[in-house]
Amino acid sequence: xxxxxxxxxxxxxxxxxxxxxxxxxxxxxxxxxxxxxxxxxxxxxxxxxxxxxxxxxxxxxxxxxxxxxxxxxxxxxxxxxxxxxxxxxxxxxxxxxxxxxxxxxxxxxxxxxxxxxxxxxxxxxxxxxxxxxxxxxxxxxxxxxxxxxxxxxxxxxxxxxxxxxxxxxxxxxxxxxxxxxxxxxxxxxxxxxxxxxxxxxxxxxxxxxxxxxxxxxxxxxxxxxxxxxxxxxxxxxxxxxxxxxxxxxxxxxxxxxxxxxxxxxxxxxxxxxxxxxxxxxxxxxxxxxxxxxxxxxxxxxxxxxxxxxxx
Numbered sequence: 612x613x614x615x616x617x618x619x620x621x622x623x624x625x626x627x628x629x630x631x632x633x634x635x636x637x638x639x640x641x642x643x644x645x646x647x648x649x650x651x652x653x654x655x656x657x658x659x660x661x662x663x664x665x666x667x668x669x670x671x672x673x674x675x676x677x678x679x680x681x682x683x684x685x686x687x688x689x690x691x692x693x694x695x696x697x698x699x700x701x702x703x704x705x706x707x708x709x710x711x712x713x714x715x716x717x718x719x720x721x722x723x724x725x726x727x728x729x730x731x732x733x734x735x736x737x738x739x740x741x742x743x744x745x746x747x748x749x750x751x752x753x754x755x756x757x758x759x760x761x762x763x764x765x766x767x768x769x770x771x772x773x774x775x776x777x778x779x780x781x782x783x784x785x786x787x788x789x790x791x792x793x794x795x796x797x798x799x800x801x802x803x804x805x806x807x808x809x810x811x812x813x814x815x816x817x818x819x820x821x822x823x824x825x826x827x828x829x830x831x832x833x834x835x836x837x838x839x840x841x842x843x844x845x846x847x848x849x850x851x852x853x854x855x856x857x858x859x860x861x862x863x864x865x866x867x868x869x870x871x872x873x874x875x876x877x878x879x880x881x882x883x884x885x886x887x888x889x890x891x892x893x894x895x896x897x898x899x900x901x902x903x904x905x906x907x908x909x910x911x912x913x914x915x916x917x918x919x920x921x922x
Contacts, residue, residue, distance in 0.1 A: 625862045628855040639848035640714035641882050642840040643705055651832060653705045655824035656841050658816035661697045663842070664849030665809030668802055671850075679803050688791055692804075693811035696788035701812075703781035710774025714883055719758055719899065720778040722906065726751055727786045747908030754902025758895045792860045801857030802850075809849065 646656050672678040681689055708717045726748050795804050831837065884890060891899075 625859055629859040632852040632855040632859065635847050635852040637718060638882055639844055639852075640708060640718050642843050642848070644708055644714045645840050646837065647705075647709050649831070649837060650829075651837055652824055652827070653702070653709065654819050654822075655828075655832060656837075656844075657697070657701050657705055658813065658820035658824060659841055660844045660849060661701065661809050661816055662813045663845035664853070665806060665813055667846060667850045668806035668809065668854070672803055672806055677800055677803060679799060681807060682798070685795065685798070688795055689807050689811055692788060692791040692795065693808050693815060695784045695791065697809060697812040698815045699784040700781050700788065703777040703784065707774045707778035707781060710770040710777065712771070712774075716758060717774070717778055719755060719902065720775060721782060721785070722902065723751060723755060724782050724785050724789075726906070727782055743908055747905045750905030750908060751902050752905070754898045754900070754905055757898030757901060789860055792857050796857065796861035801861060802854040804857050805850070805853040808853070 647653070669678075704717070704721065707720070708714060711717050792804060799807075
């Protein structure tokens, strides 16, 4: 039986939910960067974050009686969903932050997801790309290049380019994640999808956690200084944000919902600037603005055409 939404159909609620998810994800780069700065292994806090998020959503679904078992025909879809995210996405994203040394630039690369969504639609689903879409993609690439080329190469980490490559892999994984979420959203509630996504993801990550995460375990990993950002990542950036995002994907679709990811780099940059973690040069702020404008343009006519076609 297909799941049908109620309050989730309200566009104001959908857009507000998308905005909240993006803000929380923007802040996740700061918390993830904080854990890395404390020397906490990625293979320790990423699996822990995923496990806590899955358990929290499991308890929520059981208490609210919204739990639903996976249909046999959907097992492979959930398996691939969890493979794309959290396994591939979280590891590549977190290592990307580590190697680039910049939460803002990392968020900037992830914000290019809409471009890859359009590309996937064109290559695999034969979706048309208008001239405005193409112009928007070009503008976005120019904005990203403006930010990256303005980076002080003398201060850049040794593996900066490797970090960028890992972030691009994370972007591709996000496109796959969004596509499978859209497919499953007709039969499962958003928070049920995310629950299974993280529980299955925990199974994927367990071998890595025991082999690498606990390899050089230190008592400081159990301190509040470490536990606090891990809880923030698990509760706010995983359980809450992913459930809100699954709702947005269900109602807006993969391409339209991905437009909101353009604002992630802005949220991260503002938070990083506010707490003094990172200071962007004026030219980099201009690059961020140009990239955001380009991503919006890359989607604009596509959204308009969709509305006209539905009339």
